[in-house]
Amino acid sequence: MGVSMDKKQLVHKIIVMIFFILLMSPFLILLLWAFSKVWTAGSIFPHDWGLRGWQYILNPQNKILSVIGTSIFLSLAVTLVATIISIPAGKALGLYDFPGKNIVEILVLAPIIIPPITIGMGIHVIFIKYGLVDTFLGVLLIHLVVVMPYGIRIFASVYKAMGLKWEEQSKILKANNWQRFIYVTLPFLKPGLITSGILMFNVSFSQYFLTFLIGGGKIVTLPLVLFPYINSGDRVIGSVISLIFILIALIFMFIIERVITDPKQKSSYYYL
Amino acid sequence: MTKKLRKLLFILLILIIVLPVAGCGNDKGEVLEEDVLEQDWDLIVASAQGTTVNFYMWGGDDRINSWVDNYVSQTMQETYNITVNRVPMDAPEFINKLLGEKQVNRQKGSIDLLWINGENFRTARQAEMLWGPFAEKIPNFNEYVDTDALDIAFDFGFPVEGFEVPYGKAQFAFTHDTARVSNPPRSSSELMEWVKANPGRFTYPEMPDFTGSVFIRHLMYELCGGYEAFPYVEEVNIEDLNEQLQPLWAYLNDIKPYLWRQGETYPSQIAQLDQLFTDGEVDFTMTYHPSRFSGMIDQGLVPDTVRTFVWDQGTIGNTHFLAIPFNAPNKGGAMVLANFLMSPEAQISKYDPTNWGDMIALDINKLEEKYIQEIESTDLGIATLSAEELANHRLPEIASAYIQVIEDLWRDNVIKE
Amino acid sequence: MKYKPYLYLAPALLVLTIFFLGGLVFALLQSFGYFPVLGLTQFTLKYYLLVVKQKEFMASLTFTLYIAFVSTFLSTIIAIYLANYMVNLKQKNKVIDFMYKLPIAVPHIVAALMIVFLISQGGFLARIFINLGVINESGQFPPVFYSRNAIGIITIYMWKEIPFITLMIYTVMKNIHGKLNDVAATLKASPWQVFFQVTLPLSMPSIISASAIVFAFSFGAFEIPFLLGATYPKALPVWAYYNYISPDLYNRPIAMVITIILTSVCVMLVGLYYLFMKKYLRQWG
Numbered sequence: 001m002g003v004s005m006d007k008k009q010l011v012h013k014i015i016v017m018i019f020f021i022l023l024m025s026p027f028l029i030l031l032l033w034a035f036s037k038v039w040t041a042g043s044i045f046p047h048d049w050g051l052r053g054w055q056y057i058l059n060p061q062n063k064i065l066s067v068i069g070t071s072i073f074l075s076l077a078v079t080l081v082a083t084i085i086s087i088p089a090g091k092a093l094g095l096y097d098f099p100g101k102n103i104v105e106i107l108v109l110a111p112i113i114i115p116p117i118t119i120g121m122g123i124h125v126i127f128i129k130y131g132l133v134d135t136f137l138g139v140l141l142i143h144l145v146v147v148m149p150y151g152i153r154i155f156a157s158v159y160k161a162m163g164l165k166w167e168e169q170s171k172i173l174k175a176n177n178w179q180r181f182i183y184v185t186l187p188f189l190k191p192g193l194i195t196s197g198i199l200m201f202n203v204s205f206s207q208y209f210l211t212f213l214i215g216g217g218k219i220v221t222l223p224l225v226l227f228p229y230i231n232s233g234d235r236v237i238g239s240v241i242s243l244i245f246i247l248i249a250l251i252f253m254f255i256i257e258r259v260i261t262d263p264k265q266k267s268s269y270y271y272l
Numbered sequence: 273m274t275k276k277l278r279k280l281l282f283i284l285l286i287l288i289i290v291l292p293v294a295g296c297g298n299d300k301g302e303v304l305e306e307d308v309l310e311q312d313w314d315l316i317v318a319s320a321q322g323t324t325v326n327f328y329m330w331g332g333d334d335r336i337n338s339w340v341d342n343y344v345s346q347t348m349q350e351t352y353n354i355t356v357n358r359v360p361m362d363a364p365e366f367i368n369k370l371l372g373e374k375q376v377n378r379q380k381g382s383i384d385l386l387w388i389n390g391e392n393f394r395t396a397r398q399a400e401m402l403w404g405p406f407a408e409k410i411p412n413f414n415e416y417v418d419t420d421a422l423d424i425a426f427d428f429g430f431p432v433e434g435f436e437v438p439y440g441k442a443q444f445a446f447t448h449d450t451a452r453v454s455n456p457p458r459s460s461s462e463l464m465e466w467v468k469a470n471p472g473r474f475t476y477p478e479m480p481d482f483t484g485s486v487f488i489r490h491l492m493y494e495l496c497g498g499y500e501a502f503p504y505v506e507e508v509n510i511e512d513l514n515e516q517l518q519p520l521w522a523y524l525n526d527i528k529p530y531l532w533r534q535g536e537t538y539p540s541q542i543a544q545l546d547q548l549f550t551d552g553e554v555d556f557t558m559t560y561h562p563s564r565f566s567g568m569i570d571q572g573l574v575p576d577t578v579r580t581f582v583w584d585q586g587t588i589g590n591t592h593f594l595a596i597p598f599n600a601p602n603k604g605g606a607m608v609l610a611n612f613l614m615s616p617e618a619q620i621s622k623y624d625p626t627n628w629g630d631m632i633a634l635d636i637n638k639l640e641e642k643y644i645q646e647i648e649s650t651d652l653g654i655a656t657l658s659a660e661e662l663a664n665h666r667l668p669e670i671a672s673a674y675i676q677v678i679e680d681l682w683r684d685n686v687i688k689e
Numbered sequence: 690m691k692y693k694p695y696l697y698l699a700p701a702l703l704v705l706t707i708f709f710l711g712g713l714v715f716a717l718l719q720s721f722g723y724f725p726v727l728g729l730t731q732f733t734l735k736y737y738l739l740v741v742k743q744k745e746f747m748a749s750l751t752f753t754l755y756i757a758f759v760s761t762f763l764s765t766i767i768a769i770y771l772a773n774y775m776v777n778l779k780q781k782n783k784v785i786d787f788m789y790k791l792p793i794a795v796p797h798i799v800a801a802l803m804i805v806f807l808i809s810q811g812g813f814l815a816r817i818f819i820n821l822g823v824i825n826e827s828g829q830f831p832p833v834f835y836s837r838n839a840i841g842i843i844t845i846y847m848w849k850e851i852p853f854i855t856l857m858i859y860t861v862m863k864n865i866h867g868k869l870n871d872v873a874a875t876l877k878a879s880p881w882q883v884f885f886q887v888t889l890p891l892s893m894p895s896i897i898s899a900s901a902i903v904f905a906f907s908f909g910a911f912e913i914p915f916l917l918g919a920t921y922p923k924a925l926p927v928w929a930y931y932n933y934i935s936p937d938l939y940n941r942p943i944a945m946v947i948t949i950i951l952t953s954v955c956v957m958l959v960g961l962y963y964l965f966m967k968k969y970l971r972q973w974g
Contacts, residue, residue: 012774016771019767020785020789023788023791023792023848023852024788025807026807027791027803029807030806038572043820044816044820061346062341085700085704088697089702092694092695092698093694098694098695104698104702107702107709108705110709111709112902113901113905113955113956114905115908115909115926115951117909117930118949118951120712121929121930121948122711122714122716122945122948123712123716125376129376131380144708145704145705145708145709152701202796206796206799208911209911216369217328217359217360217382223796227798228332228360231543231544231805232547233543234334239802242803245799249794253794364936367936368935371936391936392936395936399938472828473828478920532828533835533836537836537837547811548811551810551811552826553810553811553827676937687920688744688921
């Protein structure tokens with residue numbers, strides 16, 4: 001019995017290994033392209049290595065650096081505003097029962113199910129009418145719509161797990177609102193802040209269609225720059241932009257975990 | 273957080289969202305467009321100093337984008353202190369944008385200058401989306417352009433009437449690698465033979481890509497009675513046209529199984545076809561700019577055995593233009609930019625294949641001697657055909673009213689099963 | 690005090706009502722031909738009839754459903770397998786734990802770019818095959834992009850979706866495993882039985898939730914089928930978009946009809962999925 005168990009485990013192990021090789025291989029190809037200069041058709045490896053792609057990015061005439069700045073700023077703003085709105089909303093859904101709760105829950109979750117193009121194309125003309133197209137604010141607002149459901153959902157589970165008893169306890173112990181928030185609520189919220197922050201930032205940072213439609217070409221984010229490179233164009237430049245994209249997302253994840261995590265609290269709950 | 277603080281934040285949030293929305297509203301402010309047309313050119317230039325011009329143009333060619341971002345932007349900054357903001361957007365998309373803005377009467381748009389021609393110009397004029405007529409206000413237009421020439425006064429047969437100014441001229445050409453194909457087909461019948469002998473090595477962009485669109489018009493000229501069979505009309509009768517085009521559909525369906533991917537799918541844009549060509553997946557690509565590939569050879573993007581060629585019957589040429597939308601926020605600046613782009617210096621820089629390779633829109637008879645010399649000494653590159661050969665093989669475009677209909681009929685007749 | 694939850698919800702509800710419901714309602718109105726700026730104020734079903742009668746409509750719908758179903762189904766199965774594997778490991782494998790989350794941080798279009806570089810006919814794998822002599826030219830490498838089999842698109846979705854679903858179900862599975870594994874062991878149940886009769890049913894709610902999200906996403910996604918899809922049929926969102934930017938303004942209501950149908954089908958399918966699964970779970974008690 002021992003032998004056949006090991007064999008089975010080995011088979012599973014191999015399958016999983018193959019899976020991970022497949023999963024990681026695209027990254028390797030990306031790295032190869034990002035650091036090549038000339039890679040003609042048909043050859044397995046680039047002819048020439050170089051930093052041509054990186055020079056293109058750093059050249060201020062190509063405006064890539066300012067696009068990166070816009071993207072980060074936009075997504076940070078979206079994440080911040082969405083977090084501020086989602087926390088109380090999550091509290092309401094996680095801790096209270098009230099008439100209409102079902103409807104609210106559906107409304108809050110709907111943007112995850114309903115395709116963004118419907119919303120974007122539907123509201124586009126209204127945005128034009130009220131001067132929200134081609135503006136930072138307009139793009140921020142439409143991003144909020146797709147990003148908030150994740151945040152609200154996460155905070156709702158956080159608050160639910162926390163329950164009312166902590167708040168009640170601290171009220172009994174005569175803590176005021178501010179103290180309650182800092183010492184009781186916040187530690188519970190932290191894992192949720194991390195997860196929702198990362199998720200919301202990513203969703204906003206990766207958004208193409210809504211930024212393109214509502215931004216009208218004036219608000220340029222990284223996905224808009226990368227878009228034409230997916231099926232044509234200079235692969236070296238496309239790879240470098242992609243690498244930067246991934247790096248920024250990873251750096252943000254890293255920063256947010258560092259800044260928010262309480263080293264004493266090693267919870268890995270994702271509250272989804 | 274205290275209840276008061278929270279309430280305050282809540283109110284603030286509402287204000288942040290509501291105020292800008294309410295504040296924007298309908299901008300019915302008096303736009304001084306009439307005044308701009310009345311002003312002295314020097315005043316226009318002076319007022320445009322320190323402003324930004326949003327230049328919306330097709331972004332599918334990196335070299336063109338580079339030329340605008342570098343040469344054009346820098347010179348405009350140095351000479352006029354105007355910042356050029358290039359925004360890549362396909363013509364159908366910015367037409368759509370302007371349409372939306374026209375619908376709600378948005379007086380202050382975001383586009384100052386447009387790169388446009390053909391059926392898009394026609395749509396724009398019919399929907400009254402363009403500002404003008406402004407051409408006669410542009411000094412370089414008056415000085416250097418042959419304003420009566422048929423291909424300046426008419427855009428795909430549609431009267432320009434000063435609502436756009438010429439930017440450059442293009443002529444369609446095929447591209448191949450002489451190392452792979454030594455004797456390329458130069459007519460529709462030769463092409464048919466070639467694809468049958470070399471299945472899977474040829475394709476064309478799907479409609480409504482403008483290069484794909486002009487490609488099938490070449491077949492249309494050969495198979496359906498030449499461009500004379502398609503006289504200028506304001507509106508097109510779809511059924512009649514469909515009848516007329518039956519030989520074209522028959523041809524395209526006949527070659528279908530011998531195309532790349534057995535003709536079941538087509539590259540969605542010219543950029544994709546170029547990619548297939550450089551990757552070695554097909555043996556031909558197409559372009560509106562015959563010198564483009566010389567420039568690409570210089571940059572090492574394609575091998576130096578690449579050449580362009582035209583068909584025996586000739587290839588279609590046209591002029592492309594610059595226009596200003598009805599709600600451009602910076603009409604003066606747009607005119608200054610348009611004027612610059614029409615200057616001999618800019619036109620010659622544009623003509624150089626290491627930059628773009630686009631043909632000059634100015635009348636060579638009106639140019640000073642020094643410019644003529646510069647033009648003649650420009651190395652068009654080894655892949656480019658001589659100006660004479662191109663001129664001898666140049667065919668006119670047909671009325672823009674046909675274009676959209678042909679593109680729609682292509683989908684019905686060739687794509688859908 | 691009773692209005693407290695409403696107060697907390699107010700900002701979120703404001704944003705969602707104005708912009709989300711607003712967008713949906715306007716799309717709906719426009720699909721019925723209500724277009725005051727074009728002078729159309731009559732509610733009509735003619736655009737719906739126009740769309741549904743077209744051959745292209747069924748072709749697009751089927752194509753979109755195919756992509757969504759296949760990618761969601763395969764991703765879910767593989768994610769369950771992977772999550773279960775990780776749950777059963779004696780010690781937490783830090784490498785695997787880190788690696789499987791990486792694709793989640795990668796935006797969809799970047800994933801598309803990388804996978805195109807890998808498996809397109811001009812891509813890395815094709816070049817290896819050519820150099821190994823397996824095939825002579827790139828045209829012989831199986832066409833996974835711009836093709837009706839949509840294998841390339843499905844692969845891209847799966848590359849993103851498997852890690853996402855795994856992440857969403859792992860924690861739940863681990864909890865169940867922790868609590869019930871010992872119990873099952875004492876009862877001498879085999880790993881298969883433990884998995885199929887205990888772990889799986891108990892993890893179902895999160896599996897359903899994760900796969901529903903993934904399905905909705907792949908059904909309504911625009912970017913990837915737009916860039917990498919075939920000429921015909923186009924995925925529904927792509928077809929809607931082409932109608933939206935058509936210079937013929939009267940195609941706008943048609944675009945809206947397509948998006949409303951798209952949305953309705955999506956909502957219906959997700960709803961049915963939930964109902965069906967609830968029934969299934971009820972059987973398990």
